[in-house]
Amino acid sequence: MPRRVAVIDLGSNSARMAIFERTSRLGFFILREYKIKVRLGEGAYENGGVLQDAAMDNVFCAFSEFKHFIKLYKVNKVLCAGTSALRDAPNSSVFINRIKNELGLGLKIIDGKMEAFYGGVAALNLLSPLSEATTIDIGGGSTELAKIKDGKIIDTISLNIGTVRLKELFFDKKDISGAAKFIDDMLSNLPNGFNSANIIAIGGSLRAISNAIMQIKKHPLKLVHNYSYELKEHSSFIEKLAFANVFDLKDFPVKKDRYDTIREGAMIFSKVAKRLGGKKIHTSGAGVREGIFLSNLLRPGIKFPQNFNPSLRSLQDRFIETSNPNTPKYAKILFDVLKPLHKLDDKYANELVIASKLYSLGRFLGFYSEHAHSSYIVQNGLNYGYTHEQKALISAIIFYQGKLISELGEFKELLPSIDEVRWLSFLLGLAKAVNISDEMEFSFVNHALHIKGIKNFFMVKESIKKLVKPSIFAITFD
CATH class of the missing domain: 3.30.420.150 (Exopolyphosphatase. Domain 2)
Known part of the structure; x- marks a missing residue:
């Protein structure tokens, strides 16, 4: 499937166009979206469904504008669908031919x-x-x-x-x-x-x-x-x-x-x-535009592979140059190893792992405030497949990353307790600090977290010591 695909959805009230950009095989995001209220069905329902000249002219002008942006953004493929008003109209073929002949756009009627x-x-x-x-x-x-x-x-x-x-x-x-x-x-x-x-x-x-x-x-x-x-x-x-x-x-x-x-x-x-x-x-x-795009993207199936999220993949494709698989791996291991201490619900391990994959999104803007930029991008770019509560939590985990949390701010009503957020952000901060090696080992014995593999990495140990622990326990480097 081409890199950029435009989908035009012509309804009875509005004409809409979305330009989708693929970032990898299945990762994508919406590059641009346009809407023009054309009222194609205006006057039709009292006239046997016949499309009125003024309404057809409105749509033609809208499609002409869409064509401008299709060229501007170098769209490789255009899919056009007409819905109810065109289905009902005895003169729909006249209008469809006009769009084809004068604009070169193939408008197809889809049934209900x-x-x-x-x-x-x-x-x-x-x-x-x-x-x-x-x-x-x-x-x-x-x-x-x-x-x-x-x-x-x-x-x-x-x-x-x-x-x-x-x-x-x-x-x-x-x-x-x-x-x-x-x-x-x-x-x-x-x-x-x-x-x-x-x-x-x-x-x-x-x-x-x-x-x-x-x-x-x-x-x-x-x-x-x-x-x-x-x-x-x-x-x-x-x-x-x-x-x-x-x-x-x-x-x-x-x-x-x-x-x-x-x-x-x-x-x-x-x-x-x-x-x-x-x-x-x-x-x-x-809605319909995304459904048309996905039906083309996913064919012959209609569903993404299990555990695949297009927004997550698209953010990684666009903003993370090199992905370190150790951070998600260690985040999950530390969640499990410290479970006797934090007693968090297992469902939060998913949000922790997602946060550990996206914490460096803001790095493309520079080192300073990387955590804040990454958190903002998650709030506004992790669009598909996550509830508002999950997005808020992933964003908060990335924002704090083991820092002192005195209050949860504007997203408080969407987040779990402050102690749970403290633990999850600490676990991300710790996983990020120890991701320098593929052979780290962790154990929790006698109220102490034992970390094996970074004994001679002094900067790493110093960064771990700076993390705000959400509970009283020792950390040793074996």
Whole structure:
């Protein structure tokens, strides 16, 4: 697969393009992302689905801009997908031919089940693992569901319920009760096999709702991807948003560019989530674009190899020139050897090992404040596959690295106890200090940690002595 791939997703409301850059066989990151509100479905739902000239012109202009950036960033491959509005339109072929002939872009219509599948692929690979869940991807013309179970997508469905569709047919006519009935009728035949306590929220409207809840709760991490909340705790807020007067939207923590369809999105989400029996909402910043990219990247499969994380690999590819495998190895050994003393839950060994692989990310900026730069990059670049709690902890372990911790700062609510963070950061600092040899040995006897292999390395021993121990015990060099 080429190094740089652009994926264009043309929906009923917006045209979006993401430029993905591969850093190795499976490692990647999003280099650039663009969104233009084109409203391709505007006027179509009251005219038999026929695309209107003004709407098609808007999309053509958007694609022309996309083409500029495709050339600017020397993109090697372009994948274009059209969803609900194009599916419904009897004149879609005319527009597709215009895009092909005048811009050289091959726009393909994907059916509703494939659209749902792509959302499922993105959720399956780029969120923290869930044994079972159902995705809800709300677009302008339709809503897609994908049922995920035991690492597989077992069913998909597309429903003709979308924000622009509801806006034109009901909300613009102030027929809110009609919109509610329309959704209920659509959901009446939804198979029970899609029911799930875990709901994965995909799409701009649902990200906007999650962002609003994050602001209300003053959530410290500002990235919406993988943010989770209890539906019961916030269902009343979502319903108030759905039934709000358009002039009262300014009182909600929602961006202005979402005002035109956020009420419709909130109504759809509230009803679909309740119909599915949803309890926990997991927000996905990844959707159809990522699903299309991953389906091409991972073919013939649809899932990354076990224990592989694309964000972790991409950060290592881009920012760590030489990787020392001893640091993760010794971090895990020290965690196990000192277990009688620290008594940490075994689950934290994973975050410690990840931190030990990424602690030197900031070195490319220079020696000074390397730990702070590395911590920041983790917060903002370790995007996929980790919960907000895991990201905050990995970042904190890297930031402190055995230094004195008097308070946990802005991420306190996401972190375990201060004593647990002290231990984990100490273990990273110690593993980093002793990574000079492949043949280190460690043992914990008579309340003393015995380190064999660095007896004649005076600078290493001095650096270990400077570490702030989280408990009283001796360290000897044999």
